[in-house]
Amino acid sequence: MLKQIEGSRAVAEAVALCRPEVICAYPISPQTHIVEGLGEMVKRGALAPCEFINVESEFAAMSVAIGASAAGARAYTATASQGLLFMAEAVFNASGLGLPIVMTVANRAIGAPINIWNDHTDAMSQRDCGWIQLFAETNQEALDLHIQAFRLGEELSLPVMVCMDGFILTHAYERVDMPTQAQVDAYLPPYVPRQSLDPAEPVSIGAMVGPEAFMEVRYLAHVKQMRALELIPGWAEEFRRAFGRDSGGLLHSYRTEDAELVIVALGSVLGTIKDTVDAMRERGVRIGVLGITCFRPWPQEAVRAALAQAKQVLVLEKSLAVGLGGIVSNNVRTSYAGAAQAVRTVIAGLGGRPISRASLERVFAQALDGTLDPVTFLDLDRGLVERALAREREARRSGPIAENILRDLGVVGARIS
Amino acid sequence: MTAVPAVAYTPQSYKSEVKPVWCPGCGDYSVLSAVTKALAKLELPPEQVAVVSGIGCSSRIPAYTNCYGFHGVHGRALAAATGLKVARPDLTVIAAGGDGDGYSIGGNHFLHACRRNVDMTYIVMDNRVYGMTKGQPSPTTEPDWDSKLSPHGTGLREFHPLVIALASGANFIARAFAGDPNGCADLIVQAIRTPGFSFVEVLSPCVTFRPEQREWKTMAHPAAVAPTDDPARAARRLMTDDGFNIGILYAGNRAPYRSAQAARVSPAELEKEFAL
Ligand SMILES: Cc1ncc(C[n+]2csc(CCOP(=O)(O)OP(=O)(O)O)c2C)c(N)n1
Ligand code: SF4
Secondary structure, eight states: OEEEEEHHHHHHHHHHHTOOSEEEEOOOTTTHHHHHHHHHHHHHTTTOSOEEEEOSSHHHHHHHHHHHHHTTOOEEEEEOHHHHHHTHHHHHHHHHHTOOOEEEEEEOOOOSSOOOSOOSHHHHHTTTSSOEEEEOSSHHHHHHHHHHHHHHHHHHTOOEEEEEETTTTTTOEEEEEOOOHHHHHHHSOOOOOSSOOBTTBOOOOSOOOOTTTHHHHHHHHHHHHHHHHHHHHHHHHHHHHHHSSOOOSSEEEESOTTOSEEEEEOTTHHHHHHHHHHHHHHTTOOEEEEEESEEESOOHHHHHHHTTTOSEEEEEESOOBTTTBOSHHHHHHTTOSSOGGGEEEEEOOGGGOOOOHHHHHHHHHHHHTTOOOSEEETTOOHHHHHHHHHHHHHOSOOOOHHHHHHHHHTSSOOOOO | OOOOOSSOOOGGGGBOSOOOOOOTTOTHHHHHHHHHHHHHHHTOOGGGEEEEEOSSSGGGHHHHBSSEEEEOSTTOHHHHHHHHHHHOTTSEEEEEEEHIIIIITTHHHHHHHHHHTOSEEEEEEEOSSBTTTTSBOOTTSOTTOOBTTBTTOOOOOOOOHHHHHHHHTOSEEEEEETTOHHHHHHHHHHHHHSSSEEEEEEEOOOTTTOGGGGGHHHHOEEOSSOOOOOHHHHHHHHHHSOSOEEEEEEEOOOOOOOOOOOOOOOHHHHHHHHOO
16 A cells, blocks of 8 residues: 655554564664554554563663564564664674564664764674664665565574664655555464474573584574575565565666666665766766665675676765775675775765765766775865864864864854863 | 852853753753752862763753763763762762663663762753653653553553662762752752762653643652651651652761772882792
8 A cells, every 4th residue: 555654654564564572662763753653553452462662771672672582472673873782782692592583773873973863883883793684775665674574584593684774764754555464464474483482392592602613603693694695586576576566685786787887885875876877877977876785694696796897886885984994895895806996985974964966976977087086085074174183283182073073163162161 | 267269150150151952941951050059059160070971851961061071872971970980089070861861771870870889969850751752751750651652651660769779879869859949959069068979869840741740840849857867767768758759868978989099019019929
């Protein structure tokens, strides 16, 4: 059924269609509307039987989900930013134990400095924790990925993180096609756990493993993710047949057929990139786009094939490996058959900085004429940076950087008298 | 000759020029005013005071003062304040924040800060709701308060911060009401003067998400009891009070935490210790 609804609401309804049995919630912007949407459904009785638990922190949220999942329940939670970092120990625990929890991450920057706006630093901080990580481009894809996530996670006994851009998707009202309960029931079979705390067949979950077998257990987690790479395309195809649209899968190429330059990105910024590419294509520029939907496991072969024709690759990413540069771009480099220098990194949109078509077009053009630096920070205010560096040169006690910069911008008055 | 402070401090001396973004009518304005009044009364130079907070509407308070301010992550105000105080015992340390910050996500630190009894004052602006994230239940929320995150109410018994503070070892326990900034300021003065961990729970209405809390002005009343240093009496008092008793409800004599005086050992002496 077509609906014009908020992204968070769309995800809440999709999660409800997946019949979760335990939902743990602790609010944090921009995730809050998702769990509040589910809470409202619980109140209306639209989600029975489901335990909705208002927990005391994200650490509790993930830990409660772990307990519920270990007991054989379909468990769901959602978070963002600081919340994801706060639950990090339990996040690793969930994947280490192989518990198929599904979690939405409404992507938001990480502090300090505190910032509530969108980027991918939160999800990227957990990229190697053993969860499957999917990134939605649109609200339709966000809702579809949740339905696929339960299927995928439960089949493989792995937790799945569905990442959607905070505010840009979570708070945007868009038209979505909401599946029916019958469609979802047909696609997502009831959860049959591989392991469960069952009094009839007692097991203990969470054994200590020493050097004699730790490597093997970790290796098996890797094997599972590799297995996911094989299965995801088929499931996306099955999804297409059942729901009538292309959603999910490993990646999506756009106008790459004869492209010399391919732009790689994750999430909602792909929309702006495609518009920019369309405009450049009209002027005859051979440029295309590769959107990565499945970031973990990393689709090594699929990316390699998708970039086979490209002479240049530009990875536009909303996260920064401080002290290195790009995160996604370093993943891309492992899958690009050409020279590593042909893969350039553009860090963009940190902390909600707008990514405009004009700026994109400028860096794409620079990449094509070979003048783009290996790592570029889109629309960085050099003047501000220089002032901060000068302050540090001038005085040992130069003060807190964020407050100083805000003062330079005139956002706060001088507080030190 | 009695020492005369070089500067005469007024509440204004402690206010920064950052304008609060709190909703009009929020109780936190009065708490800010009470804190600045208390500091003026104590004649503490602003730079000798550190205000440490976590995240929440109430946790914005450091930016609105002219003191040394530290705005940390959600739930960690007390831990950061502990580090600050042990590194700079000469400073007056005030930790401040909301009931969510202090009792849910930061609840474990609350227990251990009471136990550790470091000399600082902890001001919790309790509005029984998460204000900043727009109206979700906190540990002090009434069990039947209906919200999107607590369909039909949480059904959970409220957290009783004062009883927990007492059981955990806080040395000074008071309840204040934001509707009476002068009374609140007096309690903060006493809290700062009392050595050890002083806990001031301030009933501070969230007029936006709990408009019914405007009625607190008819409910708050002075505690009809003198402060006690007997934990058993205080426990009975706290367990049976109506939640609106305003005043000092417990003031103990427990020695505050002292940083271990590191013995100064020369490298030569150290070497001797490790000699085989
Ligand atoms: C780790 C983490 N989780 C969640 C949040 C979102 N968050 C910000 S403030 C807040 C609760 C604030 O409530 P309270 O402490 O009672 O303060 P109030 O806003 O009512 O003054 C929450 C949940 C966060 N910032 N960090
Ligand atoms: S939301 Fe509530 S707590 Fe926050 S500023 Fe407004 S009235 Fe105060």
